[in-house]
Amino acid sequence: MDRLATVRGFLLDMDGTVYLSDRLLPGTAAFLDYTRRAGIRVLFLTNNSSRHAAHYAEKIAAMGLEVTPEQILTSGEATARYLQRRAPGSRVAVFGTPSLEEEFRQHGFTLDMKDPAYVVLGFDQTIDYAKLTLLCDLVRAGLPYIATHPDFNCPTATGFIPDIGAIIAFVEASTGRRPDAVIGKPNRPIIEMAADRLQLPVELLCMVGDRLYTDVAMGQAAPIKTVLVLSGETKPPDLAESPFQPDYVCADLAHLTARLTAAPARPDPDGGAATADRPTQRDRSADR
Numbered sequence: 001m002d003r004l005a006t007v008r009g010f011l012l013d014m015d016g017t018v019y020l021s022d023r024l025l026p027g028t029a030a031f032l033d034y035t036r037r038a039g040i041r042v043l044f045l046t047n048n049s050s051r052h053a054a055h056y057a058e059k060i061a062a063m064g065l066e067v068t069p070e071q072i073l074t075s076g077e078a079t080a081r082y083l084q085r086r087a088p089g090s091r092v093a094v095f096g097t098p099s100l101e102e103e104f105r106q107h108g109f110t111l112d113m114k115d116p117a118y119v120v121l122g123f124d125q126t127i128d129y130a131k132l133t134l135l136c137d138l139v140r141a142g143l144p145y146i147a148t149h150p151d152f153n154c155p156t157a158t159g160f161i162p163d164i165g166a167i168i169a170f171v172e173a174s175t176g177r178r179p180d181a182v183i184g185k186p187n188r189p190i191i192e193m194a195a196d197r198l199q200l201p202v203e204l205l206c207m208v209g210d211r212l213y214t215d216v217a218m219g220q221a222a223p224i225k226t227v228l229v230l231s232g233e234t235k236p237p238d239l240a241e242s243p244f245q246p247d248y249v250c251a252d253l254a255h256l257t258a259r260l261t262a263a264p265a266r267p268d269p270d271g272g273a274a275t276a277d278r279p280t281q282r283d284r285s286a287d288r
């Protein structure tokens with residue numbers, strides 16, 4: 001864990017890391033206490049673009065933790081900010097929830113499904129055949145096309161539901177095009193935005209999450225350390241088979257806090273790598 005001593009900001013995934021559905025996971029409060037006392041910044045980072053940061057702040061507050069909307073960055077807000085820097089005030093066709101539409105309005109865009117300059121695809125459980133057809137028409141016409149995040153499935157209390165990655169695949173099958181940019185984890189735009197928000201260089205950040213192909217994959221998209229927690233989606237056999245290998249593996253945030261606050265370990269001749277507490281060997285063959 002001594003390699004985490006240089007970390008000045010933790011990016012915390014939410015579902016499967018901080019909570020599962022509506023249940024706070026062990027050690028979340030202690031982890032936030034520790035970071036506050038140690039002067040380490042924390043930003044909650046979610047790929048879910050269906051809700052506003054204020055919704056998550058309320059949800060976490062209801063679990064007894066003090067969190068402000070500014071401490072939360074969703075892929076929806078990150079996408080609105082990304083486009084705001086490139087084409088402020090432009091006409092955007094937003095395929096997403098009313099909350100994502102509102103996010104774009106709040107960032108100064110005009111929503112326009114007929115003659116847009118940009119197409120934005122977010123998580124949208126209300127999408128139907130007419131909407132899919134319009135989405136494909138706009139993408140086929142060659143408009144700049146941005147997706148909020150890449151996840152294929154969204155975990156729910158009753159199992160997986162198809163997420164935006166499945167819609168991206170549908171659009172590609174029809175039009176031959178993939179998004180020009182995907183903003184959420186593990187991609188560079190949301191990492192840079194998180195670094196901006198915390199006012200820290202990317203190198204001093206560490207991503208903590210439960211999903212290999214988004215949270216842990218961030219370690220390959222940026223010079224950022226990663227911690228995998230086993231409190232959510234990933235089980236040890238998944239880790240063994242994955243091209244995405246974290247710097248550390250912890251059972252949950254309680255385990256991570258215990259490791260961070262433990263007395264420095266005795267120097268280890270091999271640099272210390274063997275158990276779940278210790279650094280894993282990165283699979284360089286998978287690095288791009």
Ligand SMILES: [Mg+2]
Nearest residue numbers: 013015016210
């Ligand atoms: Mg998660």
